[in-house]
Amino acid sequence: MRVLIVELQRIFQKNPKGILAVLVLDILEIAFLSSNPLVIGQCIDSFFEHDYLWLCVLIILQVAFILVHVTNKVFDTRVYEKIIEDKSNTYYEKAIRTNTSNSKITSRLDLVIQVSSFFDGCLVQLIDITVGTLFSLMYLFCMTEWPLFFAVLLTSILVLAFTQRFRRQIIRNKKQLQDIDEEKADVISSRKKARYRMFSKRNRNLRILHSDLDAKLYLVIDVMQAGLLIFAIIYLFRGGSYSSGQVFSIVTYVIMLNENICAFNENIIEIAELIDSVIRLNPETDEMP
Secondary structure (H helix, E strand, O other): OHHHHHHHHHHHHHOHHHHHHHHHHHHHHHHHHHHHHHHHHHHHHHHHOOOOHHHHHHHHHHHHHHHHHHHHHHHHHHHHHHHHHHHHHHHHHHHHHOOOOHHHHHHHHHHHHHHHOOOOOHHHHHHHHHHHHHHHHHHHHHHOOHHHHHHHHHHHHHHHHHOHHHHHHHHHHHHHHHHHHHHHHHHHHHOOHHHHHHHHHHHHHHHHHHHHHHHHHHHHHHHHHHHHHHHHHHHHHHOOOOOHHHHHHHHHHHHHHHHHHHHHHHHHHHHHHHHHHHHHHOHHHHHOO
């Protein structure tokens, strides 16, 4: 983790103001999206009372979201593409000086893009997960009864605990897939049919294993989260007196929380990939087999 933090500090120092500006726009987008279920729920209830105040709030939020989203799309490309270009040039020059093979250079230039895009990808996802989870838990804590809130909280914790083993296996498998990717150009340039067949077979086996691990991971997640969602709907209609708008908001926040737990699993795997990428891009690792 330390090697990743050091590399990210270097990337951030290349354009701190630009990166911070993009992150502020990202956070605004996430806040608008996270507040949507609450505002829409209020709209539903207010319609029955012929009150259109929350509809006006929703329209303002949507217009603000569109403006921020478009500005972000235009601005973030200009900020991060310059950083990616600079990091790619720097790595290429270092790789040439250390006599790194063409196959590794080709593969690792893709890793440069992956690491340099951390602030625009992985970090934004982490912020999205954090803000969305806090919104969901706060609303559920305030608006639902204790049995439902504890069921939501317990399911989220159990999902993360039960999928830990599969996450580790997926991370290990992804490292092996990257090892193979770094051999690809050398294997192709060798022009040896037998060597390429062996390469293809290893690649196929690892991808099948990755698919199987993914299936097991999502089986655990989907079963537990489907059970939670069904329990929440039954509980809302049979165990409490909630308005139509509140039911909509509660169910939507339960779904949002489920999606965030799923995304958190993926984020852990992505961070592990980034750590591995930074280690591979470190010139000292070029001598390693």
